[in-house]
Amino acid sequence: KPLVFSGVQPTGNLHLGNYLGAIRKFVALQENNDCIYCVVDLHAITAQLVHDDLRGQIRSIAAAFIASGIDPKKHIVFNQSAVPQHAELAWIFNCVARIGWMNRMTQFKDKAGKDRENASLGLLAYPSLMAADILVYRATHVPVGDDQKQHLELARDIAQKFNIDFQEKIRATGTGVDMVVGEEKIHGYFPLVEPLIDGPAPRVMSLRDGTKKMSKSDPSDLSRINLMDDADDIARKIRKAKTDPEGLPGEIEGLKDRPEADNLVGIYAALADRTKADVLAEFGGQQFSVFKPALADLAVHVLSPISGEMRRLLDDTSHIDAILRDGGERARARAGKVMADVFDIVGFLR
Numbered sequence: 267k268p269l270v271f272s273g274v275q276p277t278g279n280l281h282l283g284n285y286l287g288a289i290r291k292f293v294a295l296q297e298n299n300d301c302i303y304c305v306v307d308l309h310a311i312t313a314q315l316v317h318d319d320l321r322g323q324i325r326s327i328a329a330a331f332i333a334s335g336i337d338p339k340k341h342i343v344f345n346q347s348a349v350p351q352h353a354e355l356a357w358i359f360n361c362v363a364r365i366g367w368m369n370r371m372t373q374f375k376d377k378a379g380k381d382r383e384n385a386s387l388g389l390l391a392y393p394s395l396m397a398a399d400i401l402v403y404r405a406t407h408v409p410v411g412d413d414q415k416q417h418l419e420l421a422r423d424i425a426q427k428f429n430i431d432f433q434e435k436i437r438a439t440g441t442g443v444d445m446v447v448g449e450e451k452i453h454g455y456f457p458l459v460e461p462l463i464d465g466p467a468p469r470v471m472s473l474r475d476g477t478k479k480m481s482k483s484d485p486s487d488l489s490r491i492n493l494m495d496d497a498d499d500i501a502r503k504i505r506k507a508k509t510d511p512e513g514l515p516g517e518i519e520g521l522k523d524r525p526e527a528d529n530l531v532g533i534y535a536a537l538a539d540r541t542k543a544d545v546l547a548e549f550g551g552q553q554f555s556v557f558k559p560a561l562a563d564l565a566v567h568v569l570s571p572i573s574g575e576m577r578r579l580l581d582d583t584s585h586i587d588a589i590l591r592d593g594g595e596r597a598r599a600r601a602g603k604v605m606a607d608v609f610d611i612v613g614f615l616r
């Protein structure tokens with residue numbers, strides 16, 4: 267079975283973008299894959315070092331995974347800091363990756379802002395830790411939103427450079443496998459990961475500005491629908507969502523250059539598991555005053571069972587803690603085997 271890995275940062279309330287772009291895909295992939303889903307708490311301290319309730323946030327992401335339908339018995343759910351091999355491999359990858367590669371990352375540029383000299387070294391090295399998260403299990407498929415595409419390309423570059431630089435050692439230790447990369451056949455240790463970005467909502471946009479992605483760190487809470495919002499909040503945020511004065515078009519082409527309308531139709535389609543064309547066939551010609559309440563009802567219908575279950579799970583944290591502990595143990599066992607190979611390849615004594 268293909269091995270799937272993905273992670274979510276415990277850095278604030280999960281929103282509809284995280285759910286549609288990532289978590290819902292995690293759930294769907296369980297059927298035919300071996301999946302490892304991680305609460306990436308080491309990543310959470312890269313942009314902001316001190317958090318009020320990091321433990322609570324970690325539990326809340328794990329609860330969102332379980333409430334959305336991830337099965338922690340068949341698959342692995344754990345928090346990153348419980349498996350020290352992530353940081354260990356990240357260090358080796360820091361020595362594989364080049365500073366120039368990191369400097370080109372748009373997420374780093376966005377998050378560091380103008381005062382780049384003052385950003386943490388961890389924020390710069392974020393993609394190197396992300397590559398380690400995936401490759402410490404030699405995972406091959408990574409479901410993420412569109413914003414993570416560049417980081418996954420970097421993970422491929424790191425794997426490729428490691429495979430090439432250590433080619434002789436990989437052969438000598440007998441740890442590698444033959445793989446085909448494009449037209450080329452190589453003998454390598456780390457696979458080149460495949461991003462799984464496609465889906466009905468690879469990039470959910472802000473409700474206040476259709477050109478910006480929906481994000482946890484947007485100062486306006488009206489810009490996003492949080493997984494834990496109640497029905498009234500959801501209805502209010504959708505009612506206040508920015509739109510243009512025209513109604514809904516009958517065809518997809520009519521959404522061109524109308525980012526806010528396009529976003530709301532896209533959200534409806536993703537939540538209903540329908541195509542945008544199909545949604546427009548139903549709502550084309552209607553005003554937003556008709557479409558928005560229908561969208562709010564649909565969002566409440568999909569999200570309220572998840573938030574209800576999350577509340578229940580977070581009421582008594584012992585169940586979530588036990589899931590994370592068990593997942594951490596199983597993840598450590600798997601990562602330990604890969605790190606033993608990596609130590610042999612690099613030439614550390616163990």
Ligand code: AQP
Binds near residue numbers: 275409410468
């Ligand atoms: N707007 C989005 N549309 C689709 N997918 C999205 N993701 C995030 N925003 C959207 C996907 O959610 C997963 C988890 O994200 P994360 O918490 O690890 O990091 P992030 O991308 O930094 O999330 P945020 O909410 O946007 O936080 P800030 O405000 O800190 O930037 C990832 O797969 C991501 O692609």
